[in-house]
Amino acid sequence: MARASVRVFHKLEGLFSIYKPPGVHWKLVRDTIETNLLKGINAAPPPAPRQRVQFLAEPTSVVAEGSNELTLSAASVPALAHHPLVSGPEFLHIGVGVGHRLDVFSSGVLVLGVGQSNKALTDLYRSHVTRDYTLEGELGMATDNFSHTGRLIERTTYDHITRDKLERVLAMMQGSNQKALLTYSKVDMSTQGAYELAVKGELRPDGKSPPIMTGLRLLHFQPPHFTLEVQCLNETQRYLCRILHEVGLELRSTAVCKGVRRTRDGPFTIQHALTHQHWTSTDVIQAIRQYRSSRKASKAKHTQPGKDTGTASQRQEMAEEAAVTGDSHRLHSVLTSKAFGS
Amino acid sequence: MYRPPSHVTMSCVFITDIYMALTCIQHCQRCTSLLRSRSVGITTLQYSTDAQHWPAALWNSFIVRVLPSVLQRSPNPSQTRQRWNLGVRSYCESHAKVQPSQTKHGNTDELPETDMVSYQNPVSHQLIDGGMLLKEWQTAFDLDDAPGHSALEEISHEEAVHMNIPAALPPVSISLKDYVNESETLGKLIQLGVQLWKLEQRPNVGSMLLRLDFQTDVTPRLVFLKQLGVDDSRLGYLISHNPFILTESLENLQARVAYLRSKKFSAESVASMVSRAPYLLNFSVKRMDNRLGFYQQQLGLSAQKTRDVVARLPRLLCGSLETVKENLKICKLEMGFRENELQHIVTVIPKVLTANKRKLTQIFDYIHNTMNIPHDLIVKFPQVLNAKYLRIKERHLFLQYLDKAQYDPAKPNYICLDKLVSLPDEAFCTEVASATLKDFELFQKTM
Numbered sequence: 154m155a156r157a158s159v160r161v162f163h164k165l166e167g168l169f170s171i172y173k174p175p176g177v178h179w180k181l182v183r184d185t186i187e188t189n190l191l192k193g194i195n196a197a198p199p200p201a202p203r204q205r206v207q208f209l210a211e212p213t214s215v216v217a218e219g220s221n222e223l224t225l226s227a228a229s230v231p232a233l234a235h236h237p238l239v240s241g242p243e244f245l246h247i248g249v250g251v252g253h254r255l256d257v258f259s260s261g262v263l264v265l266g267v268g269q270s271n272k273a274l275t276d277l278y279r280s281h282v283t284r285d286y287t288l289e290g291e292l293g294m295a296t297d298n299f300s301h302t303g304r305l306i307e308r309t310t311y312d313h314i315t316r317d318k319l320e321r322v323l324a325m326m327q328g329s330n331q332k333a334l335l336t337y338s339k340v341d342m343s344t345q346g347a348y349e350l351a352v353k354g355e356l357r358p359d360g361k362s363p364p365i366m367t368g369l370r371l372l373h374f375q376p377p378h379f380t381l382e383v384q385c386l387n388e389t390q391r392y393l394c395r396i397l398h399e400v401g402l403e404l405r406s407t408a409v410c411k412g413v414r415r416t417r418d419g420p421f422t423i424q425h426a427l428t429h430q431h432w433t434s435t436d437v438i439q440a441i442r443q444y445r446s447s448r449k450a451s452k453a454k455h456t457q458p459g460k461d462t463g464t465a466s467q468r469q470e471m472a473e474e475a476a477v478t479g480d481s482h483r484l485h486s487v488l489t490s491k492a493f494g495s
Numbered sequence: 496m497y498r499p500p501s502h503v504t505m506s507c508v509f510i511t512d513i514y515m516a517l518t519c520i521q522h523c524q525r526c527t528s529l530l531r532s533r534s535v536g537i538t539t540l541q542y543s544t545d546a547q548h549w550p551a552a553l554w555n556s557f558i559v560r561v562l563p564s565v566l567q568r569s570p571n572p573s574q575t576r577q578r579w580n581l582g583v584r585s586y587c588e589s590h591a592k593v594q595p596s597q598t599k600h601g602n603t604d605e606l607p608e609t610d611m612v613s614y615q616n617p618v619s620h621q622l623i624d625g626g627m628l629l630k631e632w633q634t635a636f637d638l639d640d641a642p643g644h645s646a647l648e649e650i651s652h653e654e655a656v657h658m659n660i661p662a663a664l665p666p667v668s669i670s671l672k673d674y675v676n677e678s679e680t681l682g683k684l685i686q687l688g689v690q691l692w693k694l695e696q697r698p699n700v701g702s703m704l705l706r707l708d709f710q711t712d713v714t715p716r717l718v719f720l721k722q723l724g725v726d727d728s729r730l731g732y733l734i735s736h737n738p739f740i741l742t743e744s745l746e747n748l749q750a751r752v753a754y755l756r757s758k759k760f761s762a763e764s765v766a767s768m769v770s771r772a773p774y775l776l777n778f779s780v781k782r783m784d785n786r787l788g789f790y791q792q793q794l795g796l797s798a799q800k801t802r803d804v805v806a807r808l809p810r811l812l813c814g815s816l817e818t819v820k821e822n823l824k825i826c827k828l829e830m831g832f833r834e835n836e837l838q839h840i841v842t843v844i845p846k847v848l849t850a851n852k853r854k855l856t857q858i859f860d861y862i863h864n865t866m867n868i869p870h871d872l873i874v875k876f877p878q879v880l881n882a883k884y885l886r887i888k889e890r891h892l893f894l895q896y897l898d899k900a901q902y903d904p905a906k907p908n909y910i911c912l913d914k915l916v917s918l919p920d921e922a923f924c925t926e927v928a929s930a931t932l933k934d935f936e937l938f939q940k941t942m
Binding site for chain 2: 172174175176177205225232233234235236238239240241242260414423426428429430
């Protein structure tokens with residue numbers, strides 16, 4: 154018969170996403186969430202107080218009357234050794250793991266896992282899921298760390314830049330990234346299977362690879378400010394800031410990054426990410442349930458009979474990037490498996 | 496033939512106690528290794544993984560504890576309890592004595608024979624009642640004497656019933672759990688609501704609490720605090736945070752309270768200060784006087800206002816003055832507040848004096864440079880300096896997005912800074928921003 158706190162802990166074992174605000178280290182966020190979850194777990198009602206039996210002798214006046222009977226009364230006294238003030242809270246630490254990390258400057262979706270689901274988190278981390286970012290840039294400046302908080306190195310003009318030129322540069326970058334993707338995915342380009350995968354956009358690198366952008370798009374352009382949307386793999390946020398800097402260089406000007414915001418991490422979108430007011434155990438339990446039900450629904454949709462199980466089975470594991478739930482079939486099964494107890 | 500009555504199992508415990516005593520004598524004489532201590536720790540010091548390898552110093556005290564119950568046939572409960580207390584105290588005392596010598600001698604396996612001599616210290620004299628010192632008991636206990644009563648001797652049922660077997664308490668433990676069932680002090684402290692699990696993690700506090708006698712040590716101080724006006728429900732909090740109030744002498748406590756009253760603090764304010772700053776009465780009169788003088792001088796406030804500030808934030812009298820000096824310097828030099836402005840801020844929000852420097856400068860920088868709020872408006876609403884940076888930033892950016900970020904009282908559609916920081920999210924969204932909470936959350940995700 155599990156204690157109430159243990160039951161709450163089992164409900165909390167799952168994957169969920171939060172929105173990390175800019176300017177805080179991810180470790181601080183993880184610690185805050187662990188503290189809040191512990192509060193919720195330890196707030197569960199403690200088990201009933203245990204009693205122990207103590208034998209008390211009857212007063213001597215009764216015994217001295219000459220009766221040879223042993224008169225002992227049994228009293229049930231509370232066993233203080235198990236009192237919550239003596240033994241302390243039931244949980245002092247829970248394992249909260251972080252998926253793909255975000256540095257201090259950036260903000261966005263951060264995937265966390267609790268307890269047993271950290272195993273699913275490791276699989277998510279290692280699998281080739283892509284992530285969506287929104288990058289805000291400003292033309293005309295160059296700094297030492299590629300972001301607007303760094304030390305200014307250079308100022309340039311940007312009047313000559315038009316939307317058309319910018320899009321041309323982005324197309325060129327996307328092309329080179331696509332070539333890199335083909336190289337690292339180690340497919341034979343002359344096969345039909347490889348062509349079909351490439352057409353569907355399901356090519357992924359095989360094993361380790363440098364950061365690759367699978368998609369690049371200009372959202373908004375108002376000189377000197379512009380916004381890009383990027384879909385990438387194996388990236389770091391600093392790499393993305395460098396991309397912006399290189400875009401500026403290609404345009405014969407300079408650019409800095411004013412904001413990096415992750416809008417999607419694998420199957421976790423910004424829509425369901427929890428803001429800092431909702432970093433409590435009740436909201437996290439709800440988020441985990443919601444995620445699990447959405448996984449089940451999409452798994453039921455994706456398992457269709459008659460899929461070819463040829464050499465491209467690994468490629469099949471990758472779902473379409475256009476759909477929100479862009480991740481592997483293997484990941485489907487991992488995430489809905491016993492690892493996080495659904 | 497000795498047949499134990501069916502519902503009395505204490506005899507078994509009695510037998511095991513004797514056995515334990517005899518084996519202990521044998522083993523401890525062979526034992527030479529002293530356990531290393533970790534002062535981060537927890538009650539009565541070390542955790543012996545092997546119960547046999549007790550340090551020789553403990554041996555004596557343990558035998559002392561078992562000895563009375565061995566020799567005595569029918570003690571009454573109060574005597575046994577006294578002896579138990581005595582045993583534990585001299586036990587803990589001897590062990591406490593062992594500790595410093597261990598650290599002093601480093602890794603030597605020198606048996607602390609020298610420490611036996613140092614029992615004659617004033618503390619142990621104070622604590623051991625009845626005047627019997629450990630050394631006397633050592634001489635009284637002669638190893639060559641056969642014990643007076645054999646374990647297989649037949650006794651009558653009445654004698655067996657009236658025999659009080661003391662509980663088999665472990666000599667060392669990492670937790671107070673093992674002693675809490677038997678100790679009156681600990682039981683009463685739990686009833687008050689003291690968090691023993693936190694206190695036992697602090698070095699030596701657990702042993703100290705075990706050594707206290709409830710009637711002579713704890714009760715007078717609790718009565719004193721009650722007479723002061725501290726609420727019953729706060730006593731647990733007080734002792735959980737400052738257990739040393741139970742070892743502070745009553746004369747000192749009374750002197751400090753008399754000093755505060757002489758400085759014209761009302762009785763209620765003294766009671767509230769003591770219950771909110773648990774360490775207050777452990778500081779000397781001189782130190783408190785020093786601090787009061789410092790605040791009055793530095794802030795340039797009148798006596799009444801200084802009293803108000805200190806009554807609102809009593810930990811100003813407890814902590815170090817260096818942080819307060821630095822905060823004052825920051826306010827004057829970095830932020831550029833004038834003397835009278837600073838006085839006003841401190842009287843409204845005394846917490847500014849003990850706030851984190853980095854966070855204070857970060858908030859001020861954002862408010863003054865990004866939100867463009869002038870000094871006089873900040874002085875009018877000092878609560879903004881106490882708020883969270885993320886909160887101010889999010890709300891300001893939201894209002895800016897809605898084109899409502901107007902903080903100048905002279906112009907229309909003015910947003911009060913007080914409302915900006917102190918309202919909860921729901922009220923802020925509906926009253927100030929005229930938007931829904933959902934919109935605010937969506938906006939938060941675009942930052």
